[in-house]
Amino acid sequence: MKSSVISVDPEVMSGTPCFAGTRVPVRSLFDYLEGGHPLADFFEDFPTVSAAQVKTLLEEAKDHCLANAA
Numbered sequence: 001m002k003s004s005v006i007s008v009d010p011e012v013m014s015g016t017p018c019f020a021g022t023r024v025p026v027r028s029l030f031d032y033l034e035g036g037h038p039l040a041d042f043f044e045d046f047p048t049v050s051a052a053q054v055k056t057l058l059e060e061a062k063d064h065c066l067a068n069a070a
Contacts, residue, residue: 005053022048
């Protein structure tokens with residue numbers, strides 16, 4: 001699955017998938033959600049990630065899951 005909001009660059013965070021244009025690992029968002037934290041906390045702690053990036057990522061993940069569920 002190729003994402004429009006995820007960047008993987010060996011020069012940024014040793015190639016950890018990050019939100020494009022940031023040094024924020026995508027995994028951080030899922031850690032917040034799994035921990036029951038509101039998105040507002042995530043945005044407060046990682047202000048370089050936009051709401052549009054998070055929305056797009058979650059939509060792409062949902063579409064990927066639905067496409068592979070069949």
